[in-house]
Amino acid sequence: MASVVVRDVSLNFGAVEVLKSLNIEVEKGEFLVLLGPSGCGKSTLLNCIAGLLDVTDGQIFINDKNVTWEQPKDRGIGMVFQSYALYPQMSVEGNLSFGLKNQRLPAAEIAERVKRASEILQIEPLLKRRPSALSGGQRQRVAIGRALVRDVDVFLFDEPLSNLDAKLRNELRVEIKRLHQRLANTMVYVTHDQIEAMTLADRIAVMRNGIIQQLDAPQAIYSRPINRFVAGFIGSPGMNFLEGTIEGGASPKFKAGDTAIDTKGYEFAEKPQAGTKAVFGVRPEHVMIGEMARSMPYTSEVEIEIVEPMGSDTLAWTKLGGQNFTFRTDSEYAPKEGEKVLLGFDPARASLFDAATDIRL
């Protein structure tokens, strides 16, 4: 059963098309992440689902009910904002109970729900404090609590961790995941952080310019990106792109300068024509060097130009087919600048894109 359905939703701000006929179905209990660079329309889409923005066209269903014209409070959603948006003049308890008081629930019921939510989020000692007396992480917990007390089926998160420092972000990320496991309700989560997207999501929708590029499980998006934009956006450090042409044959070869890569094992969507201009993408973490490289289908000897040690691993820059190429390696066995090493990778794990359309071949 679908929990949230977005059907043909468009939104224009004047002449600017922010969302272009979007379609998404979110299953009950699913964790869907809307991922994309800033300005891609992901937050706008979330606001449309919440009912904070009126759509120009299309329909929105929540729990099989058409809520396109409903007020936010009647849609059965709870929402968490990037800037926490806690009411500064109310205590934590006041913040949690504000929505329930608006629903005119009996006081006992309100107290019960506030108690339960603050237990889950471990904010009971903070109930009497004002938001200004809380740290960033505590504020965001209260903000999550405010969604929690509403007892709704759908949670909407609008970049909830972006205002926190790196350490807190990791802690709360795990906590949100734990919360999802425990409550098992539908969550739609907007972020521009691919780590959050990869770690939290059941499925990720990668968006650009108001259009969903790819909607799939995190692993599928990582290993089989549908176009060059998705390939470049997911993964850190970014994917290597080599520009060249496809040469025909029983198994087509990719040629860039004097380098030829046999694409044996790569699953083409359809057999490419010889002479097609193409982009060959390899993730830096899929490249092996030294002894490990020998077993790889493709190997080449290269000279290291720059080495960037990052602690856990090391990023090395070199040239392949005359183009910049990076790979990731264990810091213990990192090569030195100017050293010649043998690198190898498996073209079956690579991604090939049409240079003209950027679509996966």
Place this chain on the structure above:
Amino acid sequence: MADTASLNMTAASADAVATDLSGPRGPRPRPRFSRRNIFLYGALFVVAVYYLLPLYVMIVTSLKGMPEIRLGNIFSPPVEITFQPWVKAWAEACTGLNCEGLSRGFWNSVQILVPSVVLSIAVASVNGYALANWRFKGADIFFTILIFGAFIPYQVMLYPLVIMLRELGLYGTLWGLVLVHTVFGMPILTLLFRNYFTSLPEELFKAARVDGAGFWGIYFKIMLPMSLPIFVVAIIIQVTGIWNDFLFGVVYTKPDTYPMTVQLNNIVNSVQGVKEYNVNMAATLLTGLVPLIVYFISGKLFVRGIAAGAVKG
């Protein structure tokens, strides 16, 4: 061995740093009578005297009797301090046939001031809130027209307003003047409130909507408690503006309902009899007292409110 040589060099200079403890240390000393300070404080002093001298003359004159004033030494302090001019200005000075002094005008002004301030701020704050947060169709045009109203000279609207008030049966009454003040306060106050509410985080408003609060619920429970500074600013602007108003007072009221400023003018400008400078000064000071007190009480809040409205975030 270039390496060792350069290492020794750095070691030697490090020694010099480590041993030289006599040089400058801590904050740089600032001489009290530097040329900069003399110019700065000198200029401030001159400007302060320039502004305060008239006030001094007024206070001093209002405390003298008429014989002393006729001597012509306007800067000299009173030889014999008398509060008679103040009493006369407040309770005995004559305008036309009426000899009740300024007191009647004062109470008229209070009766005009209180409802005008309350009404104009109540309406303008809701206006500003609606314009900032509930973007209705045509909001921008509405706002443009409203702001445009702030730039039209009042004189243009005097006569049409007389007719409108007459038709409403309010001409010459205190409530008519209250209505005029409320209307004319609208553009600037709406602008003030709109800008302030726009500067509050939009997500707060969104969160309140998700929490099920309506138009008035959000206004009273979320927005109002956060906007004390801007209300103080609005109150100050309105209190001083309405209290000091002369034009509307003289046009839209009758002698019975003249506000204090109009009555002050009538006392000071009376053509008959002796010019009682001491009474005039006392009357002027009495009239100016209300705005003065408002500024003294709320100075700090006023600055904070202006700053809060100006800085986004």
